[in-house]
Amino acid sequence: MSSSSNIKVTPIQNSKIDSVDFNNLSFGTVFTDYMFECEYKDGEWQTPEIKPYGNISVAPSARVFHYGQAVFEGMKAYKDENDDIFLFRPEENFKRINKSSSRLAIPEFPKEYFMDGLAQLLNLEKDWIKKGKGNSMYIRPFVIATQPAISASPANEYKFMIILSPAQAYYAGEVRVLIAEEYSRAADGGVGFAKAAGNYAAQFYPTKLAHEKGFQQIIWTDANTHEYLEEAGTMNVFFRINDKLVTAPNNDRILDGITRKSVIQLAQDNNIEVEVRRVSVAEIKEAANNNTLLEIFGTGTATVINPIIGFSHKGASYDLPKIENSYASLFKEKLTNIQYNLADDPHNWRLKIS
């Protein structure tokens, strides 16, 4: 990948890398030496910069603090045995952050800045990306409204940033989920499809209540009837009924997950039937009672594929069978093999960075 943007690079004095224990990383807490930053003002995105990672100086009146005008993406970079570095479908993240931005009245970011920024940043931080399946560099692009004025309208100043956090295989433990009966994540005609900052904090309290009852996550249902299954907030959700996969369609409430659409493609490649349609709670409970519900799993960039071992709804608990040759394992293997350059890449999902 060539880098044609004029990105101004300010070098670090000393790397922090030797202080990091790469075998004991807590997700999203350690950041690399550099960060990417680009300001929007006077109606345009200014020259991007790569500079030492550190605090930013923001006015207390910046709109992001008051009105949540902020969107983000989650991506990963992978290193293969030859020390080559790859991204996975980065154009999808690029398109989605601008889709999220548009819905929040944030100006779209130029593709060249996004792609070149990623490439230059990852090249500088090569040593922070560790080999071995499971190891990756978690990449967090985000945009925040920085204009110092507290009227409730779109800002005219923003900051687009990319920060990097090395990650190990994410093992969430045995995940049991609660199906939402009362709280909701998104409204029809709202911003649920966007990676809008406010969508996430809105889930914290109901999720805390679920934790207290012994559930790790919530599968959200439609706000109108709570009868249809949507997504899990940081994951899309798939249900395996007999040998068929079903998952909810994208709409204005559900995030268009990149891992989700990759799993749908992999299922098709492997002659596994996938139905993308509304999935009712009643159907899943009935399938669990009939022993035809064989698996539930979540998909997302951080977790890749996250098997769910049971769920609860209106006080009734359901355990899923322990099965061999699960779809969850199959898709995780196929997907990570592509990500780590261990398998062919028929759909051109990998992008070699260096």
Next chain:
Amino acid sequence: MSSSSNIKVTPIQNSKIDSVDFNNLSFGTVFTDYMFECEYKDGEWQTPEIKPYGNISVAPSARVFHYGQAVFEGMKAYKDENDDIFLFRPEENFKRINKSSSRLAIPEFPKEYFMDGLAQLLNLEKDWIKKGKGNSMYIRPFVIATQPAISASPANEYKFMIILSPAQAYYAGEVRVLIAEEYSRAADGGVGFAKAAGNYAAQFYPTKLAHEKGFQQIIWTDANTHEYLEEAGTMNVFFRINDKLVTAPNNDRILDGITRKSVIQLAQDNNIEVEVRRVSVAEIKEAANNNTLLEIFGTGTATVINPIIGFSHKGASYDLPKIENSYASLFKEKLTNIQYNLADDPHNWRLKIS
């Protein structure tokens, strides 16, 4: 009001007050010399500080930037002809910010810090509060999640701040509103009742589209059917049908506005019938066609009472009659007379600060 908290005060070197043109204030853009700040860490709110207003240093990984974990309040202080300074129902703002915080899994703020912080800050900034009806000090308390870690869960570090912005009478011009047909503000079971930051950015894009069609604001409808009128995002909304007022009830989608509840009380005090119930779009259109819809007005801290001169729904436009002795004028007069210490205060809404 006594101040018993130990608030640490760092004095300014020079006041900015002489550089401010108090006759040409743009809302929310000028801030006073001081700000209030209190950090939450190690499981508790630390000693509050009042310090010179200025930028804050925040990690790019702070959760507020990624997950919108932030809530706020809007209040005003008023100066009477004797240079006494008053707040209007500040306990309601205190209660509401903690209600908002709870829904976003933010620790509640101590009442003493809130009330004493306001009092000390306003005392320091007395000269910034100008006499005369319409002049006020707009007060913005807010809380942001500052913990530098991008996992999607509640933070363990926060900043509670209060910033002050002098304001003149807010005249929004002639306001025509669009009734929402497609976009939504809040879901049942969501955070619409809270002053959650993310609720506001979510409205920017649909409001921009409304602006382009010549409407200043949107009156949101229920996300399920778009048949019932809810609120206007920064205002609650009242409809006058003949001599009766109707307004939507509070629920988990609609903000429990302090101006709204004060208007309901003033209506009762003045023997004006108020019905707090669901209001359908069909009812309002029919009343407009029958000429029984005499007024629509919004209520909110920034605007006080904002008359609406017309609305549009599904391509049909409706103009409201120009009437004398409007309820909007009556309530604005009664409310501001109480706020500026120009009338009796039978419900003890005023709180003298100094």
